[in-house]
Amino acid sequence: MKLTPSTTSLWNSEQLFLLNGILAQLIPSGADGKIPSAAEFGVADFISQKVASDSELEQLFTQGLKYSEDLLRQSGKMATEFSDEEWIAFVSFLEQSQQSFFETLLRSTYEGYYSESTIRPLFGLSSEPTQPEGYSVPSDEPMELDRMLEPVRQRGVCYREC
Amino acid sequence: MKKTSVDVIIVGAGASGAAVAYALADLGLNILCLEQGNWIDRSDLPSTKKDYELHRYSKFSCDPNVRSLPQDYPINSENSPITPVNFNAVGGSTINYLGHWPRFHPSDFRVKTLDGVADDWPIDYETLAPYYDLNSKIMGVSGLPGNPSYPPYDIPLPPIPLGKLGNTLAKGFNELGWHWWPSDTSILSRAYQGRNPCVNAGTCDLGCASGAKASVDLTYWPQLLGKGVQLKTNCRVREITIQSNGKAGGVIYFDSDGQLQEQKADLVIMACNGVGTPRIMLNSRSKEFPDGIANRSGQLGKNLMFHPLSGVVGLFEEPMEGFKGPMACSIISQEFYETDPSRNFVRGYGLHGGRFTTPMTFALGGYGVDNLMPWGAEHRRQFDEIYPYCAGLTIVTEDLPLQSNTVTLDHELTDSDGIPAPRINYQVDENTQRMFVHGAARAEEALLAAGAKRIIASGGDVWWRAGWHLMGTARMGTDPENSVVNGWGQCHDVKNLFIVDGSIFVTSAAVNPTPTIQALALYVGDSIKKNQNLLF
DSSP states (O other), X not given: OOXXXXXXXXXXXXXHHHHHHHHHHHSOOOXXXXXXXXXXXXXXXXXXXXXXXXXXXXXXXXXXXXXXHHHHHHHTSOGGGOOHHHHHXXXXXXXXXXXXXXXXXXXXXXHHHHTSGGGGGGGTOOSSOSTTTOOOOOOOOHHHHHXXXXXXXXXXXXXXXX | OOOXXXXXXXXXXXXXXXXXXXXHGGGXXXXXXXXXXXXXXXXXXXXXXXXXXXXXXXXXXXOHHHHOOTTOOOOEEEEOSSOBOOOOSTTGGGTTSOOBOOOOOGGGXXXXXXXXXXXXXXXXXXXXXXXXXXXXXXXXXXXXSOOTTSSOOOOSBOOOOOHHHHHHHHHHHHHHTOOOEEOOBSBOSSOBTXXXXXXXXXXXXXXXXXXXXXXXXXXXXXXXXXXXXXXXXXXXXXXXXXXXXSSEEEEEEEOTTSOEEEEEEEEEEEOSHHHHHHHHHHTOOOSSOTTSTTOTTSXXXXXXXXXXXXXXXXXXXXXXXXXXXXXXXXXXXXXXXXOOTTSSSSSOEEEXXXXXXXXXXXXXXXXXXXXXXXXXXXXXXXXXXXXXGEEEEEEXXXXXXXXXXXXXXXXXXXXXXXXXXXXXXXXXXXXXXXXXXXXXXXXXXHHHHTTOSEEEEEEOSOOTTOBOOOBOTTOBOSOTTTOSBOTTSBBSSOTTEEEOSGGGOSSOTXXXXXXXXXXXXXXXXXXXXXXXXXXX
């Protein structure tokens, strides 16, 4: 698992490694390597900033990560020793056992990942704000539009006179 | 408290408040509008920022309970499958609405006579038609004249491009021999009256920085200010006062410094939408009106109508470019709009071919929905194999009025000024549910006929964050026993109190209401001008 160094100071290195391990499962990388995982993309930084600005969220993540660390200890393995299948099982268990934390983590992961402008071109969108440039959409040729609408016109009016 | 008097006070600077002010502005009256929000800074809208999608889930959410800005009031929607959405600013919800602009049908004003349900309106399509036309010119509407679903009318600008998605869907409707037409939109296809044309940004809900989408801060308000209409922002009305002679005396409001003020007026006009207006009126209690001002009928706050929405999504072979173009507008089908006795429901619905959405919103469940998509390999698959290839149809159903669907006051939940929040009690009725079943099946047919390989989402629950259309809570009628206002928006019980927003709708039709709200507001304003002798 390749991880982007994080600048966050909210969590220690073990917690950060564990969080990134989870993030890599939530949004995995593309098979061709062109689309990075949430971990590779540095979503941990986004989450860290979001959590640091909200005391309730900080408490939820502190407890959630503590639970995750305990769960890891119970497995008898280091996070670095997990196979992909073991990571999936670990995250699935977390989803079942820590629903509130997990849902918040998942939502935050999606927000952090897809709010990064550099990710949008991978799905065909511009990396720029939508305004003022927007997108080019060709105007419909009036004659072509007329041709397409001819069957609709031929059926006549379709509202009730009253 | 200040007690200087004005001729007319309008509460709310959104779609309807601006329109009624326009109708009255040439009379030489002293008109004051109070707005709880402020002017928006167009250069600072989310659509100008790189992380624009994040704003949809925070300070620019359509949901006031998510935004929680100082100018917002909370809404208790615990007893509703749909939560009302809005925007509080000069321009109101035209700031973040999607600009779809269909008119009501003539039959929408005659539902009792034609279909035996609900009530007829005290006015008809022909009465509103000139006001629809006037409003189209002021707002700047794009579309294609000649839609056989309506009596003929003019449209100032040519239609916006259908785009790949709209063209694809249109082929499906043609294949089935069903009605479709390019959507009327309050979005400019060409430069118009100093405003720029649409750039197909696809983020209409995040405010239109280019100004192509008509919001009344751009269209009506510059003209109104030029005509001398006064506008005070960050002023939140708490209640309407009543005088000993039974007339409204004005309003009590919190000014921009949080100080309580009284504003006297000869005429009070409410324009705060179908939730905000009953909220203030229910909160305006007195000896004469212990259940809220102008509420002797007991109808104030009842008959709340939304347009329950649901969607069907098809998966196509080619990318549909669904993020390009105005969000809610491409084509509309009204094949199933009018009542057909062979169906198991009355009235009807529209199939709206809007665009698709942006990646974050897709991941979070779709626009108006909170339903996180799966994580892991399935997440990867949905983004790689599904997201680019989606096109959908939205089922927009008529919502019939029910006495049990209400806006009341929640005295436990208040805004920052201590004014009780609105509480929504709402259920989707059986007729509407039958429409959804029918509509989902027809939408599937249309998508498959358009070339969809398969259907990946069909109907299901109504969308939660989709209470855009707030109607019916102070309905029009000729009988003071079962309606709040008469046929020109005047409260039966208080002759100098008028309502001009969606509250006064008798029925909801099955189309976006803003063009009808504004046409009604212009009509009410014109009627006030013509009937000044009946005001007091």
